[in-house]
Amino acid sequence: MANVKRSPWILHYDGSSCNGCDIEVLASMTPVYDAERLGVENTGDPMQADIFLITGGINSQNASVVKQLYDQMPRPKVVVAVGICACTGGVFKDAYNILGGADTVIPVDIYVPGCAARPQSIIDGIIRARDLFQKRSEEHDALMKKKNLERRQA
């Protein structure tokens, strides 16, 4: 925890959730379960976000919206699926309009199960996401450095 160089910002989007996991995500950011003490902040702008928290399953209407939000986020990025509906489709798996969890349209890195997922599990997911984001940033920096060196030598 002492070696944290960056504070990643979070983008939260509700796919087709019942809203239970969304308010638990918001409750994780507010007093008592404050995740902002870890340095994360909830932003509404996908171009300024590093971690994508997605809740709810994917249906035909929001598949393109989720994909567009994911594409707008700059690399490196981490995706966390919060709640069982985002992991697999949940209790609505057999419904006629649900295609599945979030991994039907975008690659998911961390799965946080629960119905509704508790703030303690969500914060655990955010911490793992932050560590993964740290690792990816370092790999991204190393790659950029290597490419710049090759360009200068060429």
Added chain:
Amino acid sequence: MGKKSVIPFGPQHPVLPEPIHLDLVVEDEVVEEAIPNIGFIHRGLEGLAEKKDFNEMVYVAERTCGICSFGHGMGYCEAVEKLMNVEVPERAKYLRTIWMEFSRMHSHLLWLGLTADAFGFESLFYECWRIREWVLDIMEKTTGGRIIFSVNQVGGVHRDLDEDQIRFMKGELDRIERDLKNCEKTLFEDATVQKRTRGIGVLSKQQIHDLGAVGPFARASGLKYDMRMTGYEAYGNLDFEPVISDEGDCYARILVRTKEIYQSIRLIRQALDQMPAGELSVPVKGMPKGEAMVRVEQPRGEAVYYVNGENTRFLNRFRIRTPTFANLPGLCQMLQGANYADVGILVVSIDPCISCTER
């Protein structure tokens, strides 16, 4: 004459907790028309009634919406109980009433926080949600869940309250009331709040009646209509009057919902004192056959539950008419002629629960 443009509002927007898409036809910063485009949260859960046993369907009905979750579970159980002529024991009725009022309190506190966030008042948002955490602590201690409670079953409830829990509840209610009174002064007298909400989105009593609006949205314009007056569950034994206001603007809606939180605290205290001892549930025999329609007062207004059974384990039709579905025409009416900067606050003032609307 200015130029007209169509601005898409949503589905992803910092002020919206849920995805709804509105096409706003705007001319010179004044909105002329708003065309809603819904369907992002449509899961088709009414179709699951044909695939799941009517006892299991409670769990699906509860997950229609995370905020009004207890109301949906209770409404579904009441509709099936009316269909099968099942009489729920008195203690179960009081327990359902108490949990329903806690659900109303947490929903209104959530809404107060989101409204404050919609006009940039973040510290008030955090304060309201801090008070709400105590309500959720009570729910977790007594039912096991913070948001989705899962205590309703067809025929009653399956959890009880013991003496320790009742004492804890009464202590916490005092603390919640005290802290909300401190918060109230900022909410009602602050100049920013007044400037952003007074005179915005005014709808008269006749307009509200013609648009078919329900709940605190309608009561803030003077319509005295609260489904709890029909005395379902244990409400018939409790003493209260609907909270109304005459002004019909966003400020009146904040006032009505805050007063309803105090009303809920009083109702819970009455119910805890009057609750009799007894059984928690009765066994349910047979299959659902026929039809039944039940109306319940959710935090957002009147919700209608219709069930239709044909003597099998699976219901033929289960339909919920949620309060936000009835309030959507009111929203479209309010947005006509409004300033573009006020759109966020107007959308939040009807207390939209889009996951309820689209099911």
Added chain:
Amino acid sequence: MTVIEPVQKYEDIPAGDLLVTVMRKRQAEFRLVQICCAVVNNQYEVIYSFADDESYELTNIRVMVGLNETIPSICDSYPYANYYENEMSEMFGLKIEMIDGDYHGKFYRIEATEPFLSKKAKEERAVEAEEIRKAAEEAANMPAPEKDAPDPASKPEIKVIKKEGGGE
């Protein structure tokens, strides 16, 4: 607190009386609560609920509609009924004409077509549609009537009376 006992009643009416009944409810200042559709015995059962906000009384009007029949929209009396009607026509395939603000099946924009209508009901509807089409064709191809009998569709003869006397 005075508890108001809610009264609930059901009325069955034929589809032709729908508009008049709804107009009467509008005159009496009833509020439209909901419109619900279900498929019962290969027919649509549509329930319109109206409530009186003073007495909390609920009146449910039930209309049975065939799978291929069309019913009129009640948007003239209740403008906000268009959301319910759009939803019913998209989910059930119920044919409603003259909706004010018709989304033409794109209200929820789902991929499945008419998900609440079972496969059996869809087949039944196709069979009924075929029968109606055949009956209409037979009526159009009926043989011409006999010469002696007066043809009811022809125009009556106009007798022109010429006036005698000098004209101008």
